[in-house]
Amino acid sequence: MRYIPSTEEQKKEMLKEIGVSSFEDLIESVPQCLRLKDKLNIPEAISESELEDKIYRIAKKNADFYSMKPLIGAGSYRHFIPEAEKFLLQREEFWTCYTPYQPELSQGTLQSIFEYQSYISRLTKMEVIIPSIYDGASATAEAALMSLRLTHKNKIIVSNLLHPHYRETVKTYLAPHETEIIDLPYKNGLVDMEKLKILIEEDVASVIIQSPNFFGSIENMAEISEIVHSKSVLLINVIVESMSLGILKAPGEIGADIVAGNAQSFGMDLNYGGPHNAYLGTRKQYTRQIPGRIVGETVDVDGKRVFVMTLRAREQDIRREKATSNICTNHNLNVLAANIFLSLIGTEGLYQISLLNTKSAHYLENLLLQTGKFERVFDCPFYNEFLLKSKDDVSSINKKLLENNFVPPLKICEFYQEENMNNVLLFAVTEVLSRDNLNLVAKILSK
Amino acid sequence: MKLIFEKSIKGRDGYSLPQDLFDNIKIEECLPEYVISKDKKLLSEVSEVDVVRHFTKLSKFNYGLDDGFYPLGSCTMKYNPKINEKLASLSNFIYAHPLAPEETVQGCLEIFYDLNKLLCEITGMDEYTMSPAAGAHGELAGILIMRKYFVDHGDIRHKMLIPDSAHGTNPASAAMGGFQIVEVKSNEKGTVDLIELAELMDEDTVGLMLTNPNTVGLYDEGIEEIEKIVHNKGGLLYYDGANINASLGIIRPGDAGFDVVHLNLHKTFSTPHGGGGPGAGVIGVKKDLIPYLPTPNVAFNSDQKKYYLSDTAEKSIGMVRAFWANFSVLVKTYVWILSMGPDGLYNTSETSIINANYVLAKLKNYYKPAYDRYCGHECTVTGREYKKYGVKTLDIAKRIMDYGMHPPTIYFPHFEPYAEETIMVEPPESESKEILDNFIDIMIKISDEAKTNPELLTTAPHNTPIRRTNDALAIKRAILTYDDELKLKDELKYQEKDIDF
Numbered sequence: 001m002r003y004i005p006s007t008e009e010q011k012k013e014m015l016k017e018i019g020v021s022s023f024e025d026l027i028e029s030v031p032q033c034l035r036l037k038d039k040l041n042i043p044e045a046i047s048e049s050e051l052e053d054k055i056y057r058i059a060k061k062n063a064d065f066y067s068m069k070p071l072i073g074a075g076s077y078r079h080f081i082p083e084a085e086k087f088l089l090q091r092e093e094f095w096t097c098y099t100p101y102q103p104e105l106s107q108g109t110l111q112s113i114f115e116y117q118s119y120i121s122r123l124t125k126m127e128v129i130i131p132s133i134y135d136g137a138s139a140t141a142e143a144a145l146m147s148l149r150l151t152h153k154n155k156i157i158v159s160n161l162l163h164p165h166y167r168e169t170v171k172t173y174l175a176p177h178e179t180e181i182i183d184l185p186y187k188n189g190l191v192d193m194e195k196l197k198i199l200i201e202e203d204v205a206s207v208i209i210q211s212p213n214f215f216g217s218i219e220n221m222a223e224i225s226e227i228v229h230s231k232s233v234l235l236i237n238v239i240v241e242s243m244s245l246g247i248l249k250a251p252g253e254i255g256a257d258i259v260a261g262n263a264q265s266f267g268m269d270l271n272y273g274g275p276h277n278a279y280l281g282t283r284k285q286y287t288r289q290i291p292g293r294i295v296g297e298t299v300d301v302d303g304k305r306v307f308v309m310t311l312r313a314r315e316q317d318i319r320r321e322k323a324t325s326n327i328c329t330n331h332n333l334n335v336l337a338a339n340i341f342l343s344l345i346g347t348e349g350l351y352q353i354s355l356l357n358t359k360s361a362h363y364l365e366n367l368l369l370q371t372g373k374f375e376r377v378f379d380c381p382f383y384n385e386f387l388l389k390s391k392d393d394v395s396s397i398n399k400k401l402l403e404n405n406f407v408p409p410l411k412i413c414e415f416y417q418e419e420n421m422n423n424v425l426l427f428a429v430t431e432v433l434s435r436d437n438l439n440l441v442a443k444i445l446s447k
Numbered sequence: 448m449k450l451i452f453e454k455s456i457k458g459r460d461g462y463s464l465p466q467d468l469f470d471n472i473k474i475e476e477c478l479p480e481y482v483i484s485k486d487k488k489l490l491s492e493v494s495e496v497d498v499v500r501h502f503t504k505l506s507k508f509n510y511g512l513d514d515g516f517y518p519l520g521s522c523t524m525k526y527n528p529k530i531n532e533k534l535a536s537l538s539n540f541i542y543a544h545p546l547a548p549e550e551t552v553q554g555c556l557e558i559f560y561d562l563n564k565l566l567c568e569i570t571g572m573d574e575y576t577m578s579p580a581a582g583a584h585g586e587l588a589g590i591l592i593m594r595k596y597f598v599d600h601g602d603i604r605h606k607m608l609i610p611d612s613a614h615g616t617n618p619a620s621a622a623m624g625g626f627q628i629v630e631v632k633s634n635e636k637g638t639v640d641l642i643e644l645a646e647l648m649d650e651d652t653v654g655l656m657l658t659n660p661n662t663v664g665l666y667d668e669g670i671e672e673i674e675k676i677v678h679n680k681g682g683l684l685y686y687d688g689a690n691i692n693a694s695l696g697i698i699r700p701g702d703a704g705f706d707v708v709h710l711n712l713h714k715t716f717s718t719p720h721g722g723g724g725p726g727a728g729v730i731g732v733k734k735d736l737i738p739y740l741p742t743p744n745v746a747f748n749s750d751q752k753k754y755y756l757s758d759t760a761e762k763s764i765g766m767v768r769a770f771w772a773n774f775s776v777l778v779k780t781y782v783w784i785l786s787m788g789p790d791g792l793y794n795t796s797e798t799s800i801i802n803a804n805y806v807l808a809k810l811k812n813y814y815k816p817a818y819d820r821y822c823g824h825e826c827t828v829t830g831r832e833y834k835k836y837g838v839k840t841l842d843i844a845k846r847i848m849d850y851g852m853h854p855p856t857i858y859f860p861h862f863e864p865y866a867e868e869t870i871m872v873e874p875p876e877s878e879s880k881e882i883l884d885n886f887i888d889i890m891i892k893i894s895d896e897a898k899t900n901p902e903l904l905t906t907a908p909h910n911t912p913i914r915r916t917n918d919a920l921a922i923k924r925a926i927l928t929y930d931d932e933l934k935l936k937d938e939l940k941y942q943e944k945d946i947d948f
Contacts, residue, residue, distance in 0.1 A: 001791050003525075003528060004794055004798050006801075006876075011798065014805040018805055019808065020821075023797055030698050031671055033671075036697060039793070040569055041789070042568055042789050051785055054785065055778070055782060059537040060539065062552055068542070072547070076546070088502045088506075090532070092511045093506035093514070094722055095511065095532075097722050098524060099720070102854065103913065105848060108505035111448060114450075121928040122930070123488050135769050136769055138768050138769075176625025220481070247474070248483065250484060262769075269775075270543060271540065272774040273771045274775075287925070298921035298924065300913045301906075301917075303945050305941055305945050306913045308918055310921040310927075311922060317615040319615070320619060321619060325619065326587060326616050328582065329581040329723060331580070333721030333723075334724075342490050343493060345461070346493065347492055348487075350488060358477050363472060431465055
């Protein structure tokens with residue numbers, strides 16, 4: 001077997017050195033009656049070339065997604081990824097190493113995480129950044145748990161326009177903790193401010209708000225922050241499309257206490273849903289309650305500036321059941337991807353992509369409204385995603401788009417069953433769609 | 448080494464924007480002023496060439512598995528086959544949107560479905576969920592499944608039994624699952640103390656989380672008895688699959704009576720660790736627990752011959768993440784299993800067990816074993832006898848680096864009096880006898896150095912890009928971003944040589 005260098009001869013030699021006559025002697029503590037009598041009933045090994053054929057055949061059962069242009073986002077956005085990033089990511093020193101417990105052999109990983117923390121801190125204007133939770137949904141759940149620990153209260157208000165998968169994940173994580181989850185309804189495409197004012201009480205731990213929300217609308221976070229902070233309640237700001245930070249106000253500017261951000265847009269492939277990555281951000285005073293790993297700067301014995309995993313006394317390998325979270329393996333390689341991506345696009349690139357995504361989404365909305373086949377559902381400011389109600393049946397629209405090599409927009413009724421959500425589509429636009437592409441969409445849908 | 452921020456030159460760029468920036472549209476027409484950030488968010492300004500050199504240089508400060516031996520115990524640092532990466536990167540996979548119509552993602556769904564069946568056969572379970580993103584994430588999902596099962600049966604239980612040798616994630620996950628943790632002591636053989644287990648297991652206990660072989664690398668020979676004790680009180684048995692590299696084709700947790708199993712695909716199933724993920728922590732369960740698995744799961748409609756995401760389990764614990772799984776990790780796992788076949792899987796465990804016992808046999812006269820018996824796929828020795836020379840286990844580990852290797856896991860597991868100053872060596876099947884012999888020689892040489900020249904160890908490493916770090920200072924200063932550093936610039940007084948090396 002090409003991945004197992006030892007020959008049968010060598011194994012015999014080693015058994016002899018160990019002082020046993022056969023392999024069986026080494027596993028004497030495995031009860032005989034529980035041992036497998038037969039070989040595992042799985043397919044016999046195939047060669048690398050056969051393997052390639054097999055997986056190519058399976059991959060072909062998918063659509064040719066590379067050539068298709070996506071009109072869907074809803075928590076996962078196709079952005080262009082520069083080849084330099086993909087190339088660098090493949091360096092085995094990053095790919096094949098373990099968690100950087102030994103800083104002398106891991107400065108590459110550690111410094112990269114530190115740089116990424118610095119970037120995200122500037123983007124979100126939050127002081128402390130936890131670089132890697134599995135994804136936006138689990139990061140939101142961790143933020144919710146963190147707010148319970150910080151406030152010692154047990155009520156959480158969750159916007160109904162938080163991504164449905166995130167909402168469900170929060171519920172799953174909170175289920176054992178006797179937390180009351182209060183659903184904050186929406187009104188006219190944004191969270192219902194009047195309702196929020198009524199719901200906000202001193203016994204609430206936190207309020208979770210996504211902006212831009214699941215419908216793509218940009219919430220008035222400053223006003224929400226004012227309402228939330230009229231009582232001693234924490235504001236958790238969820239960002240699902242982090243590229244929006246290039247142009248939109250940072251959570252730190254509008255008074256968020258904790259930020260949970262899906263970082264997938266920063267150089268991560270869609271990959272049918274994962275692995276992606278998420279960051280958490282908060283204020284320095286809350287550092288004691290953060291989950292997960294964080295990297296800090298220090299010096300080595302020679303006085304060199306170096307980086308180490310720090311504030312570790314919160315973590316599971318040290319604190320066990322008293323840890324702030326169970327998270328251990330996270331999505332570190334995705335942190336590297338995001339760090340390289342942000343380094344490549346730089347200050348100006350981030351701003352320009354963010355600007356372009358806003359403009360081209362508005363361009364498409366306008367074109368589609370002009371066809372006369374669509375109307376707005378709500379009149380809210382949006383970033384790169386928007387809802388349109390179709391006069392035609394949305395299934396046939398999506399079929400047409402698919403035939404023309406577009407990944408169709410989301411039928412919002414899959415997540416929101418209100419009557420006025422029938423025949424409503426959630427469109428997303430990123431820089432991978434050119435003006436020609438958008439014109440073609442409008443042309444297809446005007447017929 | 449200089450930070451990317453310190454290489455930034457105003458006006459430089461490393462990205463090519465599309466030609467058409469929709470300049471005919473004014474941003475003010477799109478967005479109200481109150482949502483727009485007043486300033487541009489400052490990243491760095493570097494060229495593509497700068498970025499490539501920066502990260503290439505950074506990579507050289509790392510030690511990876513392809514550089515050499517990486518015997519971290521309980522981490523299963525085995526070779527990551529290159530074909531796995533290529534096949535997981537096919538464009539039809541990586542550009543697949545998770546909410547794309549089902550008919551366009553039949554290939555992805557087939558891999559979910561097939562892999563589920565393969566893992567069931569390998570572990571003797573009835574159904575898997577692919578959702579959890581990592582081992583600890585799988586533990587949490589598994590514990591929530593157990594919790595839901597009992598709630599559903601009107602049998603509210605509050606405690607979870609966890610051996611003292613367990614990974615920290617076990618108690619942390621059980622606490623997140625709302626359970627009170629009861630620790631089970633290890634006996635003089637390094638395994639679960641059956642008498643204590645029988646005393647602790649009661650009808651207020653959901654069950655036992657067990658790693659087998661355990662974190663010392665030892666098989667629990669009382670596994671049949673353990674199963675009876677837990678099941679007789681109506682409890683469930685949770686299998687932490689971190690160490691299943693020792694069991695492939697030999698023993699299946701399902702046959703041994705385990706009800707829930709998690710597998711770390713980034714350990715036994717060869718997918719890369721990536722410096723701390725992404726991996727995957729898939730969960731397998733027995734029939735009675737299938738209704739509680741996270742949603743959705745992939746099913747097959749045999750009439751239409753189509754795979755689909757089934758989201759109808761009303762008793763499910765719910766979603767544990769957005770979307771479905773760490774899909775590319777699943778592809779790599781699938782490819783690895785197909786490359787190995789049944790004989791390759793058996794060979795994997797057989798070779799890793801021989802490797803670990805060989806290292807143990809060769810080292811035991813120099814480093815006292817925590818327990819003097821045959822081990823599974825990893826062995827635990829100790830650095831205790833070098834204390835009298837002023838040498839700690841940490842010093843031994845640091846000295847190993849000087850010989851161009853990654854040290855084993857140290858100080859874990861830790862429980863007195865047997866497992867102190869532990870050095871846990873896991874030499875997976877992908878390591879040859881020559882590599883092990885070299886490691887053994889180095890370890891023997893270091894044991895000699897500890898006696899004759901202890902300072903060489905206490906000041907090690909000497910040959911690494913940086914040397915020992917001041918971890919207390921990191922906590923005290925709490926510099927967590929470059930902006931934190933800038934604020935302390937006057938106090939830090941770095942010289943050029945301290946940051947540019």
